[in-house]
Amino acid sequence: MSCGEPHETDCSEVLDHLYEFLDHEMPDSDCTKFEVHFEECSPCLEKYGLEQAVKKLVKRCCGHDDVPSDLRAKVMGRIDLIRSGQAVPDQDVAAAQE
Numbered sequence: 001m002s003c004g005e006p007h008e009t010d011c012s013e014v015l016d017h018l019y020e021f022l023d024h025e026m027p028d029s030d031c032t033k034f035e036v037h038f039e040e041c042s043p044c045l046e047k048y049g050l051e052q053a054v055k056k057l058v059k060r061c062c063g064h065d066d067v068p069s070d071l072r073a074k075v076m077g078r079i080d081l082i083r084s085g086q087a088v089p090d091q092d093v094a095a096a097q098e
Contacts, residue, residue, distance in 0.1 A: 003041045003042065008033070009033045009034065011041060011043070014038075014041075017034075018047065019051070021034050022052060022055060
């Protein structure tokens with residue numbers, strides 16, 4: 001998606017990192033670049049608004065369910081592997097750590 005207009009921050013970069021922006025997982029300087037982009041680019045602003053609404057809906061509908069501790073451990077194990085730059089195995093991460 002692109003509005004066809006040139007921007008300091010390209011639409012593809014904004015859309016590739018939209019969830020990092022929504023989840024407040026990026027540096028303030030990048031957030032500022034994205035906010036400027038949204039002011040200039042209505043298609044990206046629309047996509048941002050849609051994804052923000054979906055996140056709120058999911059949180060409202062599913063945010064109160066307890067996550068099983070073994071599932072949480074598996075997810076956190078995969079996140080740790082990805083952050084460390086290791087390849088994520090196809091097998092169960094929790095079993096591989098035992």
